[in-house]
Amino acid sequence: MAFLKNRPAQNASRSQPESSSKRWLREHKEVASSSWHRLWQTPLANLLTWLTLAIALALPAALLLLLSQAQHLGQQVNQSSHISIFLAPYVNQEQGQLITNQLASRPDIAQATYISAKQALINFKASSGLEDILASLTDNPLPATILIEPANTSLGPEAIAILAQQLRQQDQIDQVLVDMAWLDRLQALLATSERFTYSLALLLALGVLLVVGNTVRLQIENRKQEILVIKLVGGTDAYLRRPFLYAGFWAGLFAAIIAWVILQLGVTYLHPPLLSLAQSYQSDWQLEGLSWFGSFILVIASCGLSVLGASLTVGRQLRLIEPK
């Protein structure tokens, strides 16, 4: 049976083109390889194109990277938000200690630290350097304070606001301070940066499309004679389009690789000063380079945009070249 099956196939391959899927695969392999070899015929011109594309990619990618890590940091800041409670002046140290213990036993509070009015004054003297002025005061102007750390570190700003509201209702408590405004400002700043980054990414993606489109247009112009002859001997549009789409793909791949290197260099360069900045805030935050997933997205976006740019141009340009 195998013998019988083999013979017609052999005959077919001798006289006719092979099966369509096999042919499709082989043709794509051929075009991928021939367009790859063509790249190295004009390496400098290609390198310049790749660099242009890489910069257009690296810029939004760097901003997105910083943004995602800043958002991460923002969440950390949220989690470590303290609540300061100022006790009423008539509450003495004993009562203050009692309130602190009561608060500490609440399930939604992890830690409550009592700072007496006297201790607060000592702290303030040490940190402000206003000892002389403070010494001239007859009364201690500072109230006793309880510092509270909420229990659930994943508690959002709303939950903290509710906790603060509950605390305010207690008689002996004069004032409850949560630095919500600062957190709100940080959130707004991050949201603004996010939109800015997305707009910039959109514009630069458009830039990538235009650069690739223009490069392909020039390549088509350079190969006009070849395209004319191929059209005359019956080359289809798909056949003519293919090498230019592959050229776009290679450009996208090399641009992604260069953009990746630019990003890693940038991260390495920025890392030391950012690290000391983070350490000054007692944060263990570190600027990280692109993850595997991020690198994958960069390559996909770059190749996708380049092939799209090439295909948008190539159809229109090929129609302009007709044998006369």
Add this chain to the structure above:
Amino acid sequence: MIRFEQVSKKYHDKHALVRTNFHLQRGDMAFLTGHSGAGKSTLLKLIMLMERPTSGKVIVDRQDLSQLNRAQVPAHRRKIGLVFQDHQLLLDYSVFDNVALPLKISGYNERDSGRRVRAALDKVGLLDKEKLSPQVLSSGEQQRIGIARAIVNKPKLILADEPTGNLDPALSAEIMRLFQQFNQVGVSVLIASHDLELIQRLPHPVIQLNQGRISGPPSLMRQ
């Protein structure tokens, strides 16, 4: 093989072809002549679908060309072997790759394509030049490469536009002998040429074009 029915072609105000009728039978060979501007190129362009007629019908291999849309043009052109006066070879391709181009487009694999290319080069007597660039060949050799490219796909019809235009008489006669050989194995051949001296020595009917109007022997003119 080729049939023109009342075909006219007008460029702006100029009539390139006026109500042209002729019929080239399957397996026939004929010449198309007339001085430059008489409409020879227009007629060939209509057959290749490089142009569309203003009116009338062009039928090639039983296919009414007006029925073919833009996407079907490449398949139509692959059925025809085309030879140009200026050979239209790609100078950055080797001789082999030039001849292999129609096969590559048709999706032949390397092995089958190599066999056919070498057979075609053998027919035009240039088998030993396959690795060279067309640039280093003489104009007669270049024209033969062009012919090898036209026949490599085994077309049923060969069209040639002034194939001997740039060649001396001896080379021209040699090229014509090649076309006759293809015709003897059943290929229909239509050659546009103004080399009357050469044409008259050959036993093939001649279609004459004069200011877009056609005349010729009754065998070609009847419908």
